[in-house]
Amino acid sequence: MYQEERMQLILDHLQTKKRISIEEICSLFDVSRDTARRDLVKLDEQGAIIRTRGGALLPNPLQDKIGNYKERLMKVSEEKKSIGRVAAHYIRDGEHVILDSSTTVHACAEFIDQQSCFIITNSINQADVLSDKKGVSIHLLGGQLEKEHRYVYGSTVISTLSNYFVDKAFIGVGGISASGFTSVHDEEGMLKHQMMKQARQVFVLADHSKFGKDCPFRFAALSEVDFIVTDRLPEPDMLEMLQRQGIEILIPDFKDEEELEEV
The missing domain is CATH 3.40.50.10470 (Translation initiation factor eif-2b; domain 2)
Incomplete structure (x- = not known):
């Protein structure tokens, strides 16, 4: 599986479960912890997630997205x-x-x-x-x-x-x-x-x-x-x-x- 595909599946998981751990990524996609971390680093750089200790969650809604x-x-x-x-x-x-x-x-x-x-x-x-x-x-x-x-x-x-x-x-x-x-x-x-x-x-x-x-x-x-x-x-x-x-x-x-x- 390509990294881009895996990253999209990680985001899909977050939409339903709200958070994901490195262990879950390893288990779901049969990858190493280093690969799971690289996926999260890239998603974090894109602003798509917030990295946490041992995993990630979706970012909070941004204030500027709230209408007057x-x-x-x-x-x-x-x-x-x-x-x-x-x-x-x-x-x-x-x-x-x-x-x-x-x-x-x-x-x-x-x-x-x-x-x-x-x-x-x-x-x-x-x-x-x-x-x-x-x-x-x-x-x-x-x-x-x-x-x-x-x-x-x-x-x-x-x-x-x-x-x-x-x-x-x-x-x-x-x-x-x-x-x-x-x-x-x-x-x-x-x-x-x-x-x-x-x-x-x-x-x-x-x-x-x-x-x-x-x-x-x-x-x-x-x-x-x-x-x-x-x-x-x-x-x-x-x-x-x-x-x-x-x-x-x-x-x-x-x-x-x-x-x-x-x-």
């Missing part, structure tokens, strides 16, 4: 809208709630129809959507504006948040894995974590593509979340791990989105 907020809003799927509808169902009249700046949480904001509730957010877009809802009182946090992604952040925001105690926080994430909950931007991740700390119940809103994915910044442990609202159950191993942490998985019933299926 308006672009991401245009691509909000029906699955994310269903997630947002389910999440909004859990907001009760009179509650104090934190909404972060993610597009999936934006979908939640669109479905809020409570007679009265108090919403705290760092998102310009969330505040704009909620401004048309008569029963909603809005507190837009002040801080440094991230223009491209339409949210405010910084030490001032975190300090202000620490004075609030709310019933629920609704948080979007970049990835969910055994490592915990991750995001691409560290500033945003620190802000999400502070939001979680101020809430009695924490809801993570994430479509199925976020399971088994790690982004560069880990901002919270699995044990810090009460519910994950998603469109599809994760793989059995992931589901078992989440349930061991006491997390409830909430998914829409696409036949009737007013009915909730709890696992």
